[in-house]
Amino acid sequence: MVIYGVYIVSKSGGLIFNHDHNIPRVETEKSFNYPLDVKLTYENKKVVVAFGQRDGINVGHALTAVNGNPVTGRELEDGRDVLEMLEQPENFPITLKFSRAKMTTNEKIFLASMFYPLFAIASQLSPEPRCSGIEVLEADTFRLYCYQTLTGVKFIIVADPVQPGMDILTKRVYELYADYALKNPFYSLEMPIRCELFETNLQTLLETIEKSGISNV
Amino acid sequence: MTIHNLYIFSRNGTLLYYSEWNRLNKSGITMEEEAKLMYGMLFSIKSFVSKISPLDPKEGFLYYKTSKYTLHYLETPSGLKFVLNTDNGAQNIRGLLQQLYSQVYLEYVVKNPLCQLNEPIQSELFKQKVDALIKHSQYF
Numbered sequence: 170m171v172i173y174g175v176y177i178v179s180k181s182g183g184l185i186f187n188h189d190h191n192i193p194r195v196e197t198e199k200s201f202n203y204p205l206d207v208k209l210t211y212e213n214k215k216v217v218v219a220f221g222q223r224d225g226i227n228v229g230h231a232l233t234a235v236n237g238n239p240v241t242g243r244e245l246e247d248g249r250d251v252l253e254m255l256e257q258p259e260n261f262p263i264t265l266k267f268s269r270a271k272m273t274t275n276e277k278i279f280l281a282s283m284f285y286p287l288f289a290i291a292s293q294l295s296p297e298p299r300c301s302g303i304e305v306l307e308a309d310t311f312r313l314y315c316y317q318t319l320t321g322v323k324f325i326i327v328a329d330p331v332q333p334g335m336d337i338l339t340k341r342v343y344e345l346y347a348d349y350a351l352k353n354p355f356y357s358l359e360m361p362i363r364c365e366l367f368e369t370n371l372q373t374l375l376e377t378i379e380k381s382g383i384s385n386v
Numbered sequence: 387m388t389i390h391n392l393y394i395f396s397r398n399g400t401l402l403y404y405s406e407w408n409r410l411n412k413s414g415i416t417m418e419e420e421a422k423l424m425y426g427m428l429f430s431i432k433s434f435v436s437k438i439s440p441l442d443p444k445e446g447f448l449y450y451k452t453s454k455y456t457l458h459y460l461e462t463p464s465g466l467k468f469v470l471n472t473d474n475g476a477q478n479i480r481g482l483l484q485q486l487y488s489q490v491y492l493e494y495v496v497k498n499p500l501c502q503l504n505e506p507i508q509s510e511l512f513k514q515k516v517d518a519l520i521k522h523s524q525y526f
Contacts, residue, residue: 173440192440227442269442276437283434290427291452294420296390296471298411301453306431308448310441327438 172335172375173311173327175342176281179359180321184281186350186362187274190375195269196233197225203261209252214242215270216251226267234266284325288315305336314339322346334383338374345370387525390455390471392516394491396504397465399425403507405516407526428459428467448480462487476525490515 171193177186201207207221209232216232232240235251243251254260272280288302306313312330316339317323324339324346349367350356356364391406401421413420428447435447449458451474458476460468460483468483494512495501501509520526 195441229436229442272437280434280438283430287427287430287434290423291450291457294413294424294427295411295452295455296406296409297454300411300455303450304452306435306447306450308435308439308443309445310439310443313438327440 170332170379171329172332172338172379173329175371175375176277176325176327177342177346177362178281178285178323178325181359182282182285183359184278185360186367187277187281188368188371188375191379192271195225195230196266197230197268198234198264198266199224199226200262200264203258205255209255211243211252216240216243217270218267227269229269230267231270232265233268236264237266281325284315284323288317288323316340316343318343334378337383338378341374342371345374387475388473389476389520389523389526390473392471392486392520393421393424393467393469394507395421395425395428395467395469397467398504399429400504401425401506402466402504403512403516405513405520407520424469425467428469432461458483460484460487466491472525479525482519482523482525486516486519490519 171191173192174190175186175188176184179185207223207226208219209216210219211217218226218228218230220228222228232251234240235245235254238245240251245251245254255263292300292302302317303315306315307330309330311327312332312335314326314328314335315323316336324342326335326339326342328335345367346362349370350362350364353364353366356362388408390409392404393401394403396402399422401418404417404421413423415423431447431450436443446461447459449456454474455471456474456476458470458472458479460480466487468486470479470483472479490512494509494515495507496503498509501507501512
């Protein structure tokens with residue numbers, strides 16, 4: 170049972186707070202012979218697996234290191250192009266390390282503003298009148314809970330599908346937000362939240378819930 | 387328990403079939419526009435889910451829930467999308483969607499040489515069978 174992350178989206182759709190809690194690292198390192206039996210392509214400034222899932226290396230995983238040297242974009246530290254390098258037989262055997270691409274802060278901001286219209290369209294396409302936006306969204310690997318306050322701020326929690334009591338947690342986070350972010354005289358509305366007290370309290374809250382469940386908070 | 391409506395989309399976003407049973411709220415736009423809006427939303431949700439997922443997703447998006455209804459989603463490997471709106475009480479609609487695909491769509495559309503794939507389904511028989519399956523399910 171894990172909570173993966175907490176996000177707060179302001180009324181205008183901007184990400185004002187994000188906290189990664191327990192993001193599992195998916196990493197595999199393996200040595201390969203020529204020719205390479207996974208197909209790699211370059212997209213979104215990353216070298217990713219396009220085809221040929223095997224041994225924990227899945228489609229969509231990004232190449233992070235070659236023989237222990239980190240890869241940035243499509244280049245190694247010394248400026249060599251990774252894809253060109255993998256086409257030459259003399260570089261083999263070679264050790265490649267793949268990992269599931271982690272979200273950068275920019276991507277999180279992008280995703281937060283993407284959730285905003287989804288939330289609105291869900292209520293527009295409703296077959297019943299006077300319907301709210303998305304409250305729970307489930308995929309096979311996680312469940313997302315969203316609580317929108319009367320003032321339009323959204324509290325979003327991404328957790329394991331079996332973790333109970335997350336709808337209550339969104340409200341608890343709202344309480345913390347009201348107590349520690351809004352009452353902070355140095356915090357201006359709609360701006361990213363950088364309040365130490367808020368963060369430490371949130372951290373403790375998440376840890377207690379993971380250890381002893383929602384009933385104790 | 388109620389089932390509100392059903393959308394079937396092809397892999398490139400054409401609305402193949404739409405049917406409604408209990409729908410109180412009209413979206414106020416034409417069916418064509420509504421289908422585009424729905425497909426666009428599902429497409430975005432799919433990419434949203436694959437990015438925000440902490441682990442590698444297999445099936446990806448399953449359903450979302452609002453205060454009044456739940457939207458269930460099933461996508462086949464060939465890209466066919468089944469979307470069913472029900473009330474929040476319905477559990478395990480996935481089985482029903484799979485049934486719809488394997489027992490109705492495959493039987494009366496794919497096995498019907500007069501039905502063009504990727505075009506709206508005109509077959510009367512298909513309509514009847516969908517209606518029968520939904521009306522006889524325990525969720526209706």
